């Protein structure tokens with residue numbers, strides 16, 4: 001007789017549970033819903049970057065046959081926004097427009113041609129105001145305020161000093177300082193934003209499908225802007241073509257779609273163009289980082305003194321959180337006690353940025369890791385060795401009270417050092433070839449959610465029915481990151497069942513439990529833990545049912561997945577039999593599981609906003625990048641990347657690898673080619689040709705090492721896998737370029753023109769020195 | 772609304788089925804496939820010719836359906852992602868993208884698979900460099916391309932092993 005064993009799914013590479021739909025073209029994304037009689041939505045946008053609205057005349061457009069509804073700022077006087085403390089944005093501008101392309105009106109018409117014609121008939125009268133496209137212009141003495149309640153165009157100023165920075169800098173043997181410019185970038189997820197809103201006028205009921213990472217936030221904002229009862233709204237998230245953070249807040253697209261659907265008393269499909277997706281933006285803000293670090297001769301860091309200015313665009317968005325993350329997450333990678341931070345989030349007449357992958361941490365991590373590379377160079381110390389001298393030792397709390405219980409950075413560095421053959425290559429690769437290293441971290445979910453309600457952080461429902469199948473109900477938005485697969489694995493593992501017994505229903509507000517959304521890498525950790533809790537609760541129900549039938553005590557029941565038995569000699573009951581026993585007298589069973597973070601993970605009280613950065617666990621990454629620089633053109637080619645990430649426990653090693661490769665590669669785009677460019681507020685990089693996302697041709701092989709530090713709080717020990725490795729790519733690249741050509745690129749992206757200038761400057765400097 | 776657009780009678784084959792449809796001369800192939808035929812597997816990721824999400828095969832060649840006028844497809848044979856499955860099961864390429872995680876969000880995937888389909892029909896044993904060149908017009912924002920290359924290699928090996936043609 002075969003030995004009966006529970007099925008193990010954790011730690012085994014699993015293709016995505018929704019993979020077959022995606023590869024066969026069956027997966028439906030928001031724009032794929034094409035019901036009959038559906039109206040087409042089109043947006044009228046501001047042609048200027050900053051202006052007072054004098055008049056918006058839609059009468060001619062409204063009179064056009066085939067136009068079923070037009071809405072403007074007049075139709076919605078409720079502001080929306082992700083942070084309850086900073087909601088000043090309207091779906092369509094009301095008094096002023098604050099960036100070029102800001103929506104002013106939305107048309108619903110019978111077809112594209114009519115909608116387009118209607119837009120052409122809208123007359124917009126305005127009085128232009130001085131516009132500011134850089135942080136410094138917006139902060140200049142004579143600049144007028146974009147918002148009356150934000151004097152000096154400062155969205156938020158953040159300050160802290162932890163320890164005694166001045167004396168620690170005095171104690172240092174070497175202090176270096178540099179200012180780094182990281183231009184604004186954009187997610188460029190392949191799916192342009194889309195929504196479809198179905199208004200049932202008879203019931204005054206609204207159903208919205210939208211390309212969002214946060215269906216729950218969308219639900220709240222729909223109720224607020226439509227002034228509808230929350231119970232009269234249903235939000236469904238179809239398949240999503242990526243997000244990377246641009247959809248972690250409700251966007252004006254879904255709000256306008258619903259508003260115009262109600263006005264037109266019908267169903268409206270609003271699919272925006274790629275250019276409009278760039279304008280909707282919510283990418284990574286332009287970030288200037290002034291970084292000063294003091295070290296002892298032995299390489300230990302004594303103090304960090306840094307300032308960050310972020311160009312925040314016309315509205316708040318996540319801005320306050322982004323500037324707080326930039327300050328708090330300087331801690332957590334290395335051990336130092338003294339740090340001083342000043343952060344400024346500035347309002348400008350550009351599209352508002354948001355919470356892009358690596359939210360808040362990327363510019364600061366780049367500056368930090370680039371500067372310590374220069375420091376170790378001057379100390380004549382190997383940069384990996386320098387990092388080793390500054391390790392934390394877990395469990396610990398950082399000086400700003402970040403709770404660290406697992407810390408696999410040492411193993412990550414060991415792995416990349418060995419696999420890249422670092423010791424042989426460093427300094428020895430020959431002219432125009434170089435190698436660089438860097439490290440980074442990221443949180444596994446923000447410990448405190450932005451909409452604090454007192455509910456648990458995550459909730460999972462499991463429905464068990466007569467057919468012995470388990471339906472997993474989760475609000476956690478699957479956006480391509482593989483979250484549904486990982487949650488399914490957690491449930492299957494606890495119950496010892498094959499994953500095929502479990503089918504999932506995700507993100508439908510009338511069916512699935514509420515979930516905060518796909519952001520800050522929270523799902524594996526928070527929802528994974530809730531799934532384990534739910535599965536354990538279900539298992540208990542099954543064990544008790546089996547005990548009744550087997551006539552034994554529940555603690556004597558052995559659960560083998562497909563078989564429950566009283567003793568090893570016992571033939572036991574099949575899973576189906578146990579299910580029927582459990583349903584006796586109760587009918588269909590639904591159990592739930594919750595997860596909540598612990599107060600120790602809630603960050604620091606040492607300064608205002610210190611909760612931002614707090615997480616139950618931090619993942620770690622180290623990477624080595626090898627490059628070649630073309631001597632003629634100064635074009636940087638990335639030859640290979642070795643990256644190791646401490647993911648706690650790789651629940652799905654296949655997905656972990658994919659996530660790590662994707663984030664490394666996205667870091668590469670920011671490092672070598674990506675940048676949004678505006679001319680007087682007009683986006684001139686609003687296509688995927690002008691905005692240079694790396695193609696197959698310039699993308700390197702990325703070798704991944706997975707380090708498992710087993711976090712005591714993580715689901716089976718897991719931490720985040722999809723963001724940590726982004727930021728360290730950038731400094732690893734500039735460090736490699738410095739190794740290759742002897743000059744250090746400072747400003748991003750490292751394009752041939754910028755690098756050529758640096759090389760020429762160095763060469764003319766050398767010539768001058770020889771003379 | 773009365774439409775004055777000039778129209779064409781389009782006769783073509785889509786996924787093995789013949790169609791005779793009246794289309795506006797300015798109708799894009801991608802809109803014809805998605806909106807008239809309901810074949811929404813083909814995606815639109817950009818404002819024209821930038822991303823490759825709309826790639827389909829026209830007479831066996833990968834084409835951007837967003838840069839192709841439907842009216843120019845008269846007598847052409849068009850194949851979309853919906854036609855790749857073999858008796859309801861995933862084709863070797865589709866299985867490669869599934870098993871090897873060549874698809875994360877899946878939005879680039881139909882276009883990517885159709886470009887790879889075109890490549891493997893021409894070159895059943897592509898080198899890594901051939902794959903990179905062959906798929907260079909397709910952007911993926913999720914995978915960093917590494918696992919897409921592995922997916923195509925998986926399919927090529929699988930086809931070799933089973934002695935099948937891609938389009939079999």
Ligand code: FES
Pocket residue numbers: 814815816817818819820821822823824825826835836837838
């Ligand atoms: S939709 Fe992007 S190339 Fe056709």
Ligand code: FES
Pocket residue numbers: 190241242480873874875876877878879880910911912913914
């Ligand atoms: S899988 Fe998401 S864009 Fe390629």
